[in-house]
Amino acid sequence: MLFDSGIPREARQLIDDYIDSVLLLEILLFLRAESQKAVTAADISAALSIDVRWVQQRLEYLQEKGLLTPATPAADPATIRRYRYTPESPALAGAVDSLALAYRVRRVAVIRHITERSAA
Numbered sequence: 051m052l053f054d055s056g057i058p059r060e061a062r063q064l065i066d067d068y069i070d071s072v073l074l075l076e077i078l079l080f081l082r083a084e085s086q087k088a089v090t091a092a093d094i095s096a097a098l099s100i101d102v103r104w105v106q107q108r109l110e111y112l113q114e115k116g117l118l119t120p121a122t123p124a125a126d127p128a129t130i131r132r133y134r135y136t137p138e139s140p141a142l143a144g145a146v147d148s149l150a151l152a153y154r155v156r157r158v159a160v161i162r163h164i165t166e167r168s169a170a
Contacts, residue, residue: 076100077100080098089132091109116139117138
């Protein structure tokens with residue numbers, strides 16, 4: 051069992067089910083913070099200093115997991131894809147909120163949980 055460091059159950063479960071790296075968590079929290087905007091992989095790449103191709107792959111993963119939706123149609127390959135944070139359920143949104151708070155107040159514990167999970 052992983053070290054229980056006061057991270058709420060729903061936040062731990064979200065990590066276990068969706069988050070395989072701290073960088074992915076940073077992307078998710080960026081999207082949550084910018085939820086009123088539709089952002090591109092390049093926007094996130096510039097803000098977080100992460101490779102844009104990797105960001106694009108992770109955005110597609112988060113979309114598959116029901117955490118965001120494309121704000122531009124995928125039909126036109128020339129169109130730059132924009133995404134918006136839109137969890138598919140209130141429970142999922144609540145889990146992300148809980149994880150965001152835990153990351154703000156118990157950052158080391160959250161990082162430890164992610165890295166222990168990834169190493170398992």
